[in-house]
Amino acid sequence: MSTEAQGQREALGARLRGFRKDAGFSSGRAFAAVTGWHESKVSRIEHGRQKPSDDDLRVWCEATGQADQFEDLIGALRHIDELWMEWRRHLGEGATARQQKALPVYERTKLFRIWHPTVVWGALQNEGYAEATFRQVVDFYEIPDDVEAATAKRLERQQYLYKGNRAFHVILGEQALYTNFGGRQVMLEQLEWLLHIMRLPRLSVGFIPRSAPMWIWPGNSFSMFDDRLVLVETFSAELSVSKPSEIEAYAKVFETLKRSAVYGDSAKELIRGALRHYDQYDRH
Numbered sequence: 001m002s003t004e005a006q007g008q009r010e011a012l013g014a015r016l017r018g019f020r021k022d023a024g025f026s027s028g029r030a031f032a033a034v035t036g037w038h039e040s041k042v043s044r045i046e047h048g049r050q051k052p053s054d055d056d057l058r059v060w061c062e063a064t065g066q067a068d069q070f071e072d073l074i075g076a077l078r079h080i081d082e083l084w085m086e087w088r089r090h091l092g093e094g095a096t097a098r099q100q101k102a103l104p105v106y107e108r109t110k111l112f113r114i115w116h117p118t119v120v121w122g123a124l125q126n127e128g129y130a131e132a133t134f135r136q137v138v139d140f141y142e143i144p145d146d147v148e149a150a151t152a153k154r155l156e157r158q159q160y161l162y163k164g165n166r167a168f169h170v171i172l173g174e175q176a177l178y179t180n181f182g183g184r185q186v187m188l189e190q191l192e193w194l195l196h197i198m199r200l201p202r203l204s205v206g207f208i209p210r211s212a213p214m215w216i217w218p219g220n221s222f223s224m225f226d227d228r229l230v231l232v233e234t235f236s237a238e239l240s241v242s243k244p245s246e247i248e249a250y251a252k253v254f255e256t257l258k259r260s261a262v263y264g265d266s267a268k269e270l271i272r273g274a275l276r277h278y279d280q281y282d283r284h
Contacts, residue, residue, distance in 0.1 A: 007243075010048030012076050016060055017046040023064035035059055052077065094146035095137050099153035105225055106160045110167065113224035113254045117173035117208075119181075120190060121223075123157040124170065124197060124205070129190040130154050132182030161200055168203045171254070171261050173218065174210045177274035184281045191275045195268060206261030207270050216256040224250055 020042075025031040028042035035042075044050035052060070054074060061070045106123075114121050120129060134147045134154075160166055177194075180187060198205050208214075222232045230241040230250045241247060262270070 008076070009051060012052075012073070013046040013048045015073075015076075016052070016057075019060065019064040019066045019069070020046075023066075025064075031063070034063055094144040095134055095150035096146045096153050099150050099156075103153075103156060105229070106157055109160075109225040110165060111224075111226050112166065112168045112170075113251070114168070114170040114222075115254060115257055116171075116176060116221040117218045118175045118179050119221070120172065120176050120194065121170055122154050123161060123168075124194060125154065126190050126193040127151060127155060128186040129181055129193075132186055136181070161197070161203060166202055169254075170203070170205045171208065171257050172205070173208050174270055177207070177271060178277065184278050187278045187281075188275065191271055191278065194271055198268070204263065205267060206258065206263045207267045208257065208260045209262060209270065212260040212262075215259050216253055219253070222250060222253075224254065227251070 020028070020031050025034070028046065029039045031037075032039040032042050041050065045052050045056065054077070057073045057077065058070060061067050061073065119133070122130070125133070130151045131147055134150045137143070137150075138145050138147055161168065177191065181190075194205070197203065220232050220234060222230055224230050224247070227244075227247055228242060230247055232239040232241065241250065261267075
């Protein structure tokens, strides 16, 4: 969990602790006796080590005479949930809704900073490559098969590469050119599409060669939307970062990664090298 999400959980716990004390419960033990909980549960919630459930908040508010604060506390709890969204819950009805959710974020953003060490970023994917990635998502998370609809919704993001006053700064690891989604033909078409789309004046695409000196460890992929939001994807969850100090850290990481990246003709030569690789792939 991010420090921001943990901080929000601790703030919620401190607020609940204040309710307890204001209600005359001088200790967690006294409060536990009234609620029927174990004393350790009260302590874990108040110190942010355990996220309370909706029922926990209802009991807490009723026991402390703060019933009018229940809806506000539920809102705070939902905000914590949004900071750390497990994929199984995020993708419960398929991948399309998640792709739709991204569009308003793209609409509002003027400066995009993207880092992905192993995969071509979503807005730079062509149809075949996107379909192959969503097929893996559906199979791995065992969610409803909406690959076709999710792919179409992802491709909608490309409209923002062409309109509005936006700037896209993308850094990919060279491995992204070789990570095989969909087989030889899909990869050849995706690599050719990269060479084509890189001509856009508002799009800057750099690659970090496999042998380039690194000034920061690669870490997880992340997407920065202006200076207000960073999305970080792990295998289990998507982390939303909106705390200014944490966003500053990601901005510093991005600038450090740029020191290892190559652009222009050097970047295109890396793509052509991957094209030569896949042109011979599976040919015997």
